[in-house]
Amino acid sequence: MKIPTLFKEYIWLIETIHQAGKITFAEINEKWCRTEESGGVEFARTTFNRHRDAILDMFGVIIECDRKDGYRYYIYNKEVLNDDSVANWLFSTLSVGNMLDENVGVQNRILLESIPSGNTYLKSIIKAMRESRRVMITYRRYGAASANSFSVAPYCVKLKVGTVLQLQRDLENRHDLDAVAVMYHNEEDGEDYRIGYLPREDNETVASILEMGWTDIFECRISKINEEAHPEYQVHLTIKIKRNIA
Numbered sequence: 379m380k381i382p383t384l385f386k387e388y389i390w391l392i393e394t395i396h397q398a399g400k401i402t403f404a405e406i407n408e409k410w411c412r413t414e415e416s417g418g419v420e421f422a423r424t425t426f427n428r429h430r431d432a433i434l435d436m437f438g439v440i441i442e443c444d445r446k447d448g449y450r451y452y453i454y455n456k457e458v459l460n461d462d463s464v465a466n467w468l469f470s471t472l473s474v475g476n477m478l479d480e481n482v483g484v485q486n487r488i489l490l491e492s493i494p495s496g497n498t499y500l501k502s503i504i505k506a507m508r509e510s511r512r513v514m515i516t517y518r519r520y521g522a523a524s525a526n527s528f529s530v531a532p533y534c535v536k537l538k539v540g541t542v543l544q545l546q547r548d549l550e551n552r553h554d555l556d557a558v559a560v561m562y563h564n565e566e567d568g569e570d571y572r573i574g575y576l577p578r579e580d581n582e583t584v585a586s587i588l589e590m591g592w593t594d595i596f597e598c599r600i601s602k603i604n605e606e607a608h609p610e611y612q613v614h615l616t617i618k619i620k621r622n623i624a
Contacts, residue, residue, distance in 0.1 A: 386415055388433050391426075395441060396459065400450040438540035440601060440616070454616075455602055458539050543598045543615065545576070547588040554578055556585040560598070560615065574613065584617070595619060 394409055395401055407420040421429075430441045440454040453459070506513045518525035544561040551557035558576040563569075576584060587595060602614035 383415065384432075388429060388436065390415070391429055391441070392433060392437065392439055392453070392459075395451055396453050396456060400444065400447065400452045402448060402450050406451070434540050434599075438538055440540065440599075455539050457602070539600050539603060541600045543573070543600065544570070545584060545588065545596050545598055545617070546572075546593075547585060548575070551575075554581070556582045558584050558588065574610070576615075 410416045410421055411418055433439050438458050441451055442454040444450050444452060512529050514527060514529050516525050516527040546559045546561050548557040548559045558581045559572045560574050561570045562573050564571060597618045597620050599616050600613055601616040604612055
């Protein structure tokens with residue numbers, strides 16, 4: 379599988395920063411210039427920042443800068459590199475393809491199992507989600523004498539790390555005068571859904587800014603999901619002030 383150059387750069391950045399733990403931009407460029415892909419040309423700062431945004435959108439990986447520790451970059455949510463998400467599956471698949479591209483000399487000694495039915499089944503499941511239908515799945519475990527059938531209802535959209543959310547002032551909340559609702563916009567039906575509220579102890583400043591009409595000043599994304607925690611604490615957010623406000 380031939381991996382496009384841009385994807386190779388994304389994969390290289392994630393792996394380099396993850397392996398280093400924390401690394402400066404200068405150190406990233408030093409390592410990058412040692413690779414054949416670089417052609418001896420450093421990453422421009424604007425290119426690096428665009429790559430960070432693309433990596434977040436595609437893989438859900440947040441590359442943060444620790445300004446208190448020498449402006450070193452690190453993977454903020456490195457646990458996503460070990461979860462069972464589609465984004466991590468895609469990253470792992472591209473990483474393997476990239477590794478094979480870099481080791482052409484031994485490709486004929488590496489055997490990969492093909493799963494021709496995977497794409498077909500995935501299309502059916504996505505179609506069922508769009509049309510709100512149930513799916514009947516028949517599965518036979520390797521070595522088992524018989525197969526089992528079961529019905530599933532893939533109705534929900536699972537929030538993932540990197541999902542963009544909106545903050546909205548809730549003036550009608552009788553329990554918290556400074557209530558700030560966290561909203562999710564579903565592009566499928568065009569509806570906005572409230573998934574929760576900012577913690578009471580952290581919402582006063584945000585509520586005041588929203589009341590002044592600065593509704594688009596915040597960039598809010600999911601930074602961590604802990605499904606084992608209490609429902610009120612399962613979703614962690616990162617809230618930033620946007621750099622360019624019109």
